[in-house]
Amino acid sequence: MVWRKGLLLKLKSFSINGRMFNWITDFNTDRTFQVRVGDTLSSIHKLENGTNQGSMISPELFLCMIDDLPNCLQNVQTSLFADDSSLYKAGRNINLLQTAVQRDLSALQDWCDKWGFRISTEKTVAVLFTKSINKPELPDVKLEINGRQIKVAKSTKFLGVIFNQQLTWSEHIDYISSKCGKRLNLMRAVPGARWGATHKSLV
Numbered sequence: 118m119v120w121r122k123g124l125l126l127k128l129k130s131f132s133i134n135g136r137m138f139n140w141i142t143d144f145n146t147d148r149t150f151q152v153r154v155g156d157t158l159s160s161i162h163k164l165e166n167g168t169n170q171g172s173m174i175s176p177e178l179f180l181c182m183i184d185d186l187p188n189c190l191q192n193v194q195t196s197l198f199a200d201d202s203s204l205y206k207a208g209r210n211i212n213l214l215q216t217a218v219q220r221d222l223s224a225l226q227d228w229c230d231k232w233g234f235r236i237s238t239e240k241t242v243a244v245l246f247t248k249s250i251n252k253p254e255l256p257d258v259k260l261e262i263n264g265r266q267i268k269v270a271k272s273t274k275f276l277g278v279i280f281n282q283q284l285t286w287s288e289h290i291d292y293i294s295s296k297c298g299k300r301l302n303l304m305r306a307v308p309g310a311r312w313g314a315t316h317k318s319l320v
Contacts, residue, residue, distance in 0.1 A: 119167045119182050120233030121145055127181050141178070145169070166233075182232065189228045192217035196275075203275055211245070211258070218243075219260055226263050236264045242273045250284055 124145075130140060148164040172222035179199060186202075187195045193204040204221060208214045229236055243260050260267045272281040272288050279289040307314045 118234055119179060121166070123232050124168075124178060124182050127184065131181065137294050141174070144172075144174070145178075149233050171223070184226060186225075190221040191224070193221045198276055203274060215258065215260065222260060222262055222267075236262050238262050238267060243267050243269045244271070244280065244282060246280070246282060246284055266295050 125138075125142060127139065145168060148169055149161050149162055150164055150170075152159040168178050176199065179185055179305070183197060185201075190204065193206045195207070196203045204218065204225070206214050206217050208217075212247065226236065228234075241262065243258065258269045260269070272279055274280075279286075279292055281288045304314075304319055308316075308319060
């Protein structure tokens with residue numbers, strides 16, 4: 118979803134000029150793609166938006182595009198990892214926290230509208246991390262993006278780690294145990310006393 122003209126403006130702001138700028142411009146111009154299913158190729162389509170999938174430079178260009186995103190957020194802290202991003206705010210007053218986060222969610226939406234990004238509200242989750250006994254009910258926590266309410270959950274997965282509401286790591290440990298169990302069961306299935314994978318292969 119990278120807006121190409123906006124990307125070129127960002128590159129100019131980084132003082133990228135001359136041959137490098139012209140090369141990046143040419144690299145992202147008049148690109149085409151096809152989809153292969155088995156031995157069949159689709160018709161050729163022009164890539165109207167975004168950078169080239171699988172290209173070494175595309176992740177770097179995406180990072181250039183989102184480089185100034187934290188600057189528009191004044192009330193929260195951010196954790197950015199390509200398109201997996203989180204906003205977070207610590208405090209004791211839930212109403213003040215909710216107001217601060219909502220204010221910056223609106224600022225984030227404005228930034229996205231300006232630079233041609235779209236937030237997936239289906240994939241966006243809010244979690245209230247607390248060990249307080251008197252924590253508010255989750256339905257009472259209301260945050261929205263572009264008029265659509267964000268799902269409030271008791272846990273979420275971020276960069277491969279599951280964070281639950283009490284930060285006990287129990288859900289993440291169960292998740293890892295389940296993954297390891299499946300792999301161990303597979304390894305038990307492929308060797309036999311007189312057949313199958315060798316000990317060296319399994320290691």
